[in-house]
Structure formats: structure tokens, C-alpha cells
Amino acid sequence: MIKATFLLALAKVIIVAATILAVAFQSSGPEPPKFASNAERHQWVLNTFLPWMEQFRERYHNVPRSDGEFLKWLVIATQRKKALEIGTANGYSAIWIGLGLETTGGHLTTVEIQPNLVKEAKANLTKAGLLDKVVTVIEGDALKVVPKLDDKFDFAFVDIGPKALPFVKVVLPKLTENAIIAVHRPPFEGALSDYIEMMKKEPEWLTTVIQTGAPTAIVLSVRQFKKH
Numbered sequence: 001m002i003k004a005t006f007l008l009a010l011a012k013v014i015i016v017a018a019t020i021l022a023v024a025f026q027s028s029g030p031e032p033p034k035f036a037s038n039a040e041r042h043q044w045v046l047n048t049f050l051p052w053m054e055q056f057r058e059r060y061h062n063v064p065r066s067d068g069e070f071l072k073w074l075v076i077a078t079q080r081k082k083a084l085e086i087g088t089a090n091g092y093s094a095i096w097i098g099l100g101l102e103t104t105g106g107h108l109t110t111v112e113i114q115p116n117l118v119k120e121a122k123a124n125l126t127k128a129g130l131l132d133k134v135v136t137v138i139e140g141d142a143l144k145v146v147p148k149l150d151d152k153f154d155f156a157f158v159d160i161g162p163k164a165l166p167f168v169k170v171v172l173p174k175l176t177e178n179a180i181i182a183v184h185r186p187p188f189e190g191a192l193s194d195y196i197e198m199m200k201k202e203p204e205w206l207t208t209v210i211q212t213g214a215p216t217a218i219v220l221s222v223r224q225f226k227k228h
């Protein structure tokens with residue numbers, strides 16, 4: 001009888017400990033090992049850390065992995081050096097863009113309004129080996145923060161939901177002559193139609209919608225003529 005009670009108590013202790021460990025693992029994710037090179041760290045981020053983050057994608061409204069891959073590809077293919085992101089959340093897309101910028105020798109500034117998310121993003125970017133070195137996270141309302149930035153950016157990613165237009169309007173004056181602006185379109189009927197309509201009327205911008213991670217898409221604009 002005593003033995004059965006002891007075994008039951010032991011089982012309970014094991015279950016509680018396992019639950020605590022599982023919650024701890026879920027909240028902070030896998031720890032990075034020591035890396036021999038940046039390439040090795042990138043492989044760990046791509047194959048271990050990002051897949052862990054992807055379990056919580058819906059909670060943080062992260063872009064799909066296919067969009068992340070596309071953003072990184074775009075940064076490297078067009079050799080971007082100075083990037084701005086609006087809507088960091090927990091840093092998922094910032095990690096993809098940051099990996100691309102680490103390859104090109106560039107830097108990303110990303111803006112998030114929610115302090116708890118800024119904290120999580122910083123923790124995730126630290127594990128990816130990108131915080132401060134490649135990615136700077138600014139806490140605040142992008143509508144107020146961006147107009148005060150001194151820098152000019154050759155790449156912007158706006159990921160703020162269906163009502164992106166006011167955010168794009170503060171980003172546009174901060175872009176260089178050869179800039180690319182990517183706006184994430186969530187899967188809502190008519191999302192970003194006001195933005196797409198505005199950009200298609202602007203002769204200096206060439207705009208296309210890329211169905212990167214159906215049903216979401218990226219509205220991609222590149223300057224085709226210089227500003228007059």
C-alpha cells in the first residue's frame with residue numbers, strides 16, 4: 001500500500017517536472033550550441049530555431065515560411081544594405097531578413113509597438129545571433145518613430161495587417177532612389193486594395209503582387225524612374 005502511494009507520488013512529481021520543462025522549452029525554445037562559423041549558425045537557425053518558432057506562427061501572426069524564404073532571397077539577390085521593418089511581433093520575419101542582411105553586410109531596423117513582443121523578439125534575435133550586430137529593435141508606434149529616423153533605407157517590409165496605407169505613407173519618404181518596398185498582404189478580402197491602387201497610379205513605382213505563401217501575398221514595388 002505504502003509502495004503504491006509512493007509510486008503514485010513519484011509519477012505525479014515526474015509529470016509536474018515534465019510539464020514545467022515542456023513549458024520552459026516552449027517559452028524560450030532551443031538553446032544555440034557553439035558554432036564554428038556563421039554558416040553553421042545560419043544552418044541551425046534555418047533547421048532548428050525557425051521551425052521551433054513556426055509552431056507558434058498563428059499566435060504571433062508571423063509570415064509563412066515561404067514568405068520568409070522569399071524576403072531573405074530578395075535581400076541577397078538585390079544586395080540590400082539598409083532595411084526597415086514595420087511590425088516585428090516576436091522577430092520571425094526579422095530573423096529571415098536579418099539572415100539575408102548578414103550575408104550582404106547590411107542592417108535591419110525593426111519597429112514594434114507592444115513591449116512584451118519587443119522583449120520576445122530581442123530574445124529570439126539573440127539566439128539567432130543577429131541582435132544589435134545585424135538587427136536593431138525599436139519599441140514604439142511606427143507612425144511616430146519612423147518620421148524621426150535619420151537613416152534612408154533601400155528595403156522596407158511593412159507587415160501590419162490589412163490597413164497598411166498610413167504606415168507606408170510614413171515609410172516612403174525614408175526610401176532611397178533604388179529602394180524596394182514589400183508589403184505583406186493578409187488573406188482578407190480586399191486587403192491592401194487602397195495601397196495597391198495608390199502605387200499603381202505612381203509612375204515612379206513598378207508594383208506587382210507575388211503569391212509567396214498562399215493565401216497571403218507580398219505586394220512588391222521597385223522604383224523604375226527617379227523622383228522628380
Ligand SMILES: C[S@@+](CC[C@H](N)C(=O)[O-])C[C@H]1O[C@@H](n2cnc3c(N)ncnc32)[C@H](O)[C@@H]1O
Nearest residue numbers: 061062063087088089092093112113141142159
Ligand atoms: C502581422 S504582425 C507582424 C509579424 C512579423 N512581421 C513576423 O512575420 O514575424 C503585426 C505586428 O505589428 C505590430 N503593430 C501594430 N501597430 C503598430 C504600430 N503602430 N507600430 C508598430 N508596430 C505595430 C503588432 O503589435 C504586431 O506585432
